[in-house]
Amino acid sequence: MVTLVLCIDREGSVDSATPAVGDDVVTDLVTDVGIEDPEDSRVNSLLESLKVARDLRAEGSEAVVAVVSCAGEGVDADRVLAEQVDDLVARYDPTGAVVVVDSAEDEQTVPIVESRVRVDAVDRVIVRQARDIESTYYLLKQVLGDEELRKTVLVPLGVILLAVPALLAATESVTVTVSLVAAVIGVFFLYKGLGVGDLIARTPSAVQRAFYAGRVSVVTYVVGLGLALVGGFVGVVGATRLDDPLLMTMEFAYESVPWFALGALAAATGRLLDEWLENDEVRSSFLNLPFGVVAIGFVVRGFAGFFLERATVIGSVRVPTIAVGAVTVDGFPLTPGMRLAVFVGAGLCISLLGVGVASYVSATTVEELDQGV
Known part of the structure; x- marks a missing residue:
């Protein structure tokens, strides 16, 4: 069983x-390539090929190390490579x-090898000093090759870059432009x-299904x-x-919350x-929701x-005079504190009432509700 280590x-x-x-x-090729250009990453891939072959032999396998090369681009170069394989x-x-490959271009030729012999592994060599740069390159290559990523990342980024000079020309204000962007x-x-x-x-x-279902x-x-x-x-x-931002927020909440709640x-x-109409029964979570709101x-x-x-900003709440028989309460x-206590207490009572109603209707206990049963 021969394993071909192909650089x-x-x-x-x-x-x-x-x-x-x-x-x-x-x-000998390592020496020649290294003397010709010591910075060529091909030196590392050749050495990696020798190392892989040595490791395979140490495991008891028969390994043959080989280098295939082709110059140029396009179909002709791939055919030269295919003939050597x-x-x-x-x-x-x-x-x-x-x-064994050391670049994205080399890795693109792996299908040529796969069509002729089973490829057990692809060993990509990355020079340690340039690992971050190489990884970034492969990441960008993946992003540019993915259509969905291009639409969600590159298109919005391009629109923003085009909008910045247009906004600067229209507003003549860096602050306004940055805020809008x-x-x-x-x-x-x-x-x-x-x-x-x-x-x-x-x-x-969903709306169409709801109309047809009569919900x-x-x-x-x-x-x-x-x-x-x-x-x-x-x-x-x-x-x-x-005029005060805090009071404006409180006034908005005070006036709008009843309508939102309704x-x-x-x-x-x-x-x-x-x-209830679909299942002839109602889960406790649905029963508790109106009370919680x-x-x-x-x-x-x-x-x-x-x-x-x-x-x-608003006046205080006044409790009216209450007369029950001979007893009269002025x-x-x-x-403000009593008013807050009354509203909070009312909210807690309504919430507890919802828990009780949900527990009674669904025939569960409060303890089971707490446990999510």
């Missing part, structure tokens, strides 16, 4: 008759081959990272979206009355009804109201 010289830098066969011949296969009848890059990363493109592509078919959630999702838009509008209108509640209710709405509105009341205003 490929696609650039034709080996100035000798090829194929060159045998340890002595290859050793055919000569070696006819002369030694190897059962396998180990191909950074915003576009951020939107692109979010678009790719969140899979927005896939979601948009799936949306038409209630189609209508409730539209209602939820409308309530969310109303909440955003109300929040923006309220926030524009203030929108989420409508969407969650529709999803719950779909689950309302509870979060209470907590967020409570914290926003606390900050706004402390800043005297009305009194709630302090």
Whole structure:
């Protein structure tokens, strides 16, 4: 069983008759190539071929080391290389081959060898001092060869590089240009990272299936979206009355959260009804979702109201006078802390109520819910 250790010289830098066969011949080539150009990486590939052949012999295998070379480009050069490989296969009848290469061009000829003899391994030689450069080259080569990577990396990068001088000419401001470019890059990363493109592509078919299936959630999702838009509008209108950024944020949350909560509640209710109509039962997670949405709405509105009341943007809440029979409790205003406690307490109570309802309907215990059963 003969193993052919084949060193490929696609650039034709080996100035000798090829194929060159045998340890002595290859050793002489190392000397000749090294004296001619000490920096030629072909010296390393020739030495690697001798080392691979020595290691194979140490393992008890019969190894023949050979060098094939062709100068030029295109089909003619590959044919010259193929003829040399055919000569070696006819002369030694190897059962396998180990191909030694030191560049991407050499590695492209491996299929020529594979079509004539089984290739057991490809040994790529990288000079240690240039390892990082070589690895970077192969990485760039892989990127440039992948159509999907070209579309997602090179095309956006080219658009940005073209947009920078155009924005500079239009705005005459480096700050504005950098801000716009950074915003576009951020939107692109979010678009790719969140899979927005896939979601948009799936949306038409999902909506079509939902319409044909008669799902209630189609209508409730539209209602939820409308309530969310109303909440955003109300929040923006309220926030524009203030000047402080923190208070603007709190005012936006205070005004919009109830609408957002109602929108989420409508969407969650529709999803719950779909689950019940399809399976004649409802999972505890779907039952708990509406209560969780309302509870979060209470907590967020409570914290926003606390900050706004402390800043005297809104007035305090006053408890009305309560009369029960002969007992009368005079009305009194709630302090900001009491107001926050009431809202947070209400949120916790609603959340616990949701857990209880989910546990009762699904016939599970609270402990099982905590364990994810």
